[in-house]
Amino acid sequence: YPHPAVAHEPVIEAVASKLRGEGLHPFHLPQAVDMHEGGTCIRCKTCDGFACRLGAKNDAEVRLVDPALATGNVDLVLNTKVLRLLTDPSGSRVDAVEVEDDGRTRVINGDLFISAAGAINSAALLLRSANDKHKNGLGNNQSDLLGRNYMAHNNTAMMAIHPIRKNPVTFQKTLCINDFYFENAVRPYPLGNIQGLGKLQAGMLTARVKWAPEWAMGYFADRSVDWWIMSEDVPDPENRVSVDP
Numbered sequence: 360y361p362h363p364a365v366a367h368e369p370v371i372e373a374v375a376s377k378l379r380g381e382g383l384h385p386f387h388l389p390q391a392v393d394m395h396e397g398g399t400c401i402r403c404k405t406c407d408g409f410a411c412r413l414g415a416k417n418d419a420e421v422r423l424v425d426p427a428l429a430t431g432n433v434d435l436v437l438n439t440k441v442l443r444l445l446t447d448p449s450g451s452r453v454d455a456v457e458v459e460d461d462g463r464t465r466v467i468n469g470d471l472f473i474s475a476a477g478a479i480n481s482a483a484l485l486l487r488s489a490n491d492k493h494k495n496g497l498g499n500n501q502s503d504l505l506g507r508n509y510m511a512h513n514n515t516a517m518m519a520i521h522p523i524r525k526n527p528v529t530f531q532k533t534l535c536i537n538d539f540y541f542e543n544a545v546r547p548y549p550l551g552n553i554q555g556l557g558k559l560q561a562g563m564l565t566a567r568v569k570w571a572p573e574w575a576m577g578y579f580a581d582r583s584v585d586w587w588i589m590s591e592d593v594p595d596p597e598n599r600v601s602v603d604p
């Protein structure tokens with residue numbers, strides 16, 4: 360990495376030290392934030408789950424899309440849904456896309472197409488693009504794997520609450536544990552990853568649990584260390600993306 364790891368704050372450093380004492384291997388979570396000497400990130404409390412008002416998250420928009428648009432060589436077409444990829448008559452090459460915008464359907468031709476519509480919608484697009492040469496969806500004639508073995512992240516937010524001691528952390532999401540990522544001798548399947556969650560605040564909890572009083576949620580949030588537990592589906596051919604005929 361070009362920059363040093365994002366440092367733990369004291370509470371998280373203490374947790375990391377205790378986990379190491381238990382024989383685990385916690386490490387610094389790699390972060391795509393511009394947090395380094397001379398960087399634009401101010402290490403604030405509203406990173407996880409919020410847009411950055413300083414443009415200090417190194418996401419696709421900040422680092423790629425906006426600079427590409429600034430060259431003047433790129434057109435970004437908004438509010439346009441790709442319906443199907445269209446192949447040449449031989450079925451060996453995609454030479455156009457059919458799109459829908461403002462209720463109109465039109466075709467855009469091109470030399471090169473990249474499908475980057477996400478795990479579900481890329482598969483759905485290829486399935487929708489079935490034609491005479493690709494009856495089960497583009498590129499799916501032989502394997503029938505298109506859209507199958509979908510592996511979702513089954514996420515859990517966990518609060519570890521100390522009844523009295525406060526957690527004054529600002530930027531909590533610096534710690535990561537992969538000790539349970541893979542299968543092992545007692546478990547023939549992987550479990551996933553555990554990482555720090557951006558510090559939970561009272562309003563985030565009352566947004567989910569409407570009946571909960573703000574003062575009580577504030578009490579818990581002030582005293583919790585918060586975790587994001589990202590367990591994963593194991594591959595199953597029947598856990599799949601499909602499209603209506």
Ligand SMILES: Cc1cc2nc3c(=O)[nH]c(=O)nc-3n(C[C@H](O)[C@H](O)[C@H](O)COP(=O)(O)OP(=O)(O)OC[C@H]3O[C@@H](n4cnc5c(N)ncnc54)[C@H](O)[C@@H]3O)c2cc1C
Pocket residue numbers: 439440441442475476477478480481484
């Ligand atoms: C709640 C949440 C939290 C996450 N947190 C993290 C994190 O902390 N760290 C991390 O590393 N990753 C995180 N991820 C995962 C990360 O966001 C994804 O892995 C990443 O965004 C995938 O990028 P992508 O470009 O492949 O697809 P996407 O970002 O999903 O982009 C696909 C785009 O295609 C568009 N699209 C889909 N179908 C069509 C169509 N037919 N026509 C036109 N456009 C279409 C969609 O509108 C979308 O803009 C998180 C994901 C979620 C949902």
Ligand code: SF4
Pocket residue numbers: 392393394399400401402403404405406407410411412413414415416530
């Ligand atoms: S939102 Fe995140 S990237 Fe932006 S300043 Fe705050 S901590 Fe830094």
